[in-house]
Structures are given as C-alpha cells and as structure tokens.
Amino acid sequence: MGKNQHTPLYKALFNNLKKQIDAGHYKIGELLPSENELCKEYGTTRPTVRQALSELIKLGYINRKHGKGSIVSEPKNGLGILSIKGSTAGVGKNNFMTKILEKSVKMAWPENFPYELNDVQKQAGCIYFSRLRYVNNAPTVYEETYITDIDLPRFVSHNLEKNSLFETLTKYHNIEIKEGEQKIWAISASQKISKILTLKKNLPVLHMKRSLKTNHNDVIIYSFLYCNTEEYFIQDYF
Incomplete structure (x- = not known):
C-alpha cells in the first residue's frame, strides 16, 4: 500500500482501494473484501478500515448493504x-x-x-x-x-x-x-x-x-x- 509518513493510514488505504476500483480490479456491483479481510490484508485495525470505506462512500465509489458488505457502485465525477x-x-x-x-x-x-x-x-x-x-x-x-x-x-x-x-x-x-x-x-x-x-x-x-x-x-x-x-x-x- 503506497503511503508516506505524512499520510494517515486510512487515507493510504482509501487511495489504494480507489485506484483498484478506477483500474477495474473491483467492478461495479462486486463486493469489496470484508472488513476483517481488509484488516488482515493491510495489517491495520477495523476503525481504520471503516474510515477508509466511509471516504469511498462519500465519493460514491461504494454502497454499504447491511448483511452483505461494501458493493462497488458507479463513482461520481x-x-x-x-x-x-x-x-x-x-x-x-x-x-x-x-x-x-x-x-x-x-x-x-x-x-x-x-x-x-x-x-x-x-x-x-x-x-x-x-x-x-x-x-x-x-x-x-x-x-x-x-x-x-x-x-x-x-x-x-x-x-x-x-x-x-x-x-x-x-x-x-x-x-x-x-x-x-x-x-x-x-x-x-x-x-x-x-x-x-x-x-x-x-x-x-x-x-x-x-x-x-x-x-x-x-x-x-x-x-x-x-x-x-x-x-x-x-x-x-x-
């Protein structure tokens, strides 16, 4: 995950997930990995993961569905x-x-x-x-x-x-x-x-x-x- 000492961890995670969505690694309608999976993959905590996901929600990159997880949506411009x-x-x-x-x-x-x-x-x-x-x-x-x-x-x-x-x-x-x-x-x-x-x-x-x-x-x-x-x-x- 690309980051430097001045970048908050949640922001680095947000940037990484956003780039993957932009590149088509995660397509519209697909599920992102679960919070637990993201914690393990990026070696971080659940609050950090949730903050990164909240930033993606603000930009329209994902929707959260109770019982399902984070679903990739059509991003806003x-x-x-x-x-x-x-x-x-x-x-x-x-x-x-x-x-x-x-x-x-x-x-x-x-x-x-x-x-x-x-x-x-x-x-x-x-x-x-x-x-x-x-x-x-x-x-x-x-x-x-x-x-x-x-x-x-x-x-x-x-x-x-x-x-x-x-x-x-x-x-x-x-x-x-x-x-x-x-x-x-x-x-x-x-x-x-x-x-x-x-x-x-x-x-x-x-x-x-x-x-x-x-x-x-x-x-x-x-x-x-x-x-x-x-x-x-x-x-x-x-």
Whole structure:
C-alpha cells in the first residue's frame, strides 16, 4: 500500500482501494473484501478500515448493504480544484486538458485588486495569465491567476497548457506552496463567464478566490476560478 509518513493510514488505504476500483480490479456491483479481510490484508485495525470505506462512500465509489458488505457502485465525477496539489488531483490527467486563453505577461497589479498587497509586491508587479480547463472535452473551469513577479526569471516562457503551474514553480524556480486561503460561493454567471463555459447567461457557477503563500515571503499566488458544476462536484485532496 503506497503511503508516506505524512499520510494517515486510512487515507493510504482509501487511495489504494480507489485506484483498484478506477483500474477495474473491483467492478461495479462486486463486493469489496470484508472488513476483517481488509484488516488482515493491510495489517491495520477495523476503525481504520471503516474510515477508509466511509471516504469511498462519500465519493460514491461504494454502497454499504447491511448483511452483505461494501458493493462497488458507479463513482461520481469529482474535481480536485480545492487541492493545493493542483486541479488534476481529483480528475485524472487522461480526462483533463488545459487551454491558455491569455498568455503569461508581466504587468502592474490591477487597480482595486481584491487582496491587500505589501510594498514589495506593489513595486515588483505581477505575472498574469488565464486558462480554461476541460474535463472530457467540456469547458469546466475558467481560471485567472496573478503571481508576484519576484525570482521568476523567464517564467513567461513556460508552457502551462502541458505542465502543472505548481510543478513548474517547484522545478524551475524553487517556489513551493506552503499554505493558503480559499473563499467559495455560488454566483450568477456573467456574460463573459457564460460564453467561456458555454452556459446560458445568469446560470449559477461556483466562484472561488484563493491566495496561496509560498516559501518566498513575498511571492503569493492569487487565483480567481469559475467552475461549472452541472456535471461535477468539488472534492478535497489536501
């Protein structure tokens, strides 16, 4: 079972069972091994197994039937846009495609920027770009991103259609995400957002504002996301 010292045992078990279901090892309608069998197979306790199974139930991967056990069901579709690991965390790279709408550009911070900036950030300016994320070829998440332009040489040359933003920052600039804040609410889609996500005007979309702090005190990532949740729910893989 794949795990590291920072991963709770129930989460490692959950991830392992989920991967097996996704891979077709356990098919829809089939029973998972019993709690006792899972305890023996993974060398763990019943409370740990039950917590892992509860997580699978939340995502719609299994149903519990009294007297029968855990039955594999049709999984729900989830988006991992809440995760600091990146949007592919809850979708899978095979189903996920990114299109750059506005290429990375160095610029001054917009007037009336919704986050308070310190003097260093104001003087440095920012790097801005926007992306549209497709899930199974359907436009699903529109994202506008601003990053403090400090210690990011040649950042605008990176291909962010094929590469993860967070992986790019870590690999080429030694910038790592440490913590962040996210605010989420439903809003009526504006004409611009409706057009981008191919929605009827004023239909509700999920709007998220988030600021992510990094290992560089003044380099902060600000993202503004709009998500069409008609086909997908939002899930957490922190």
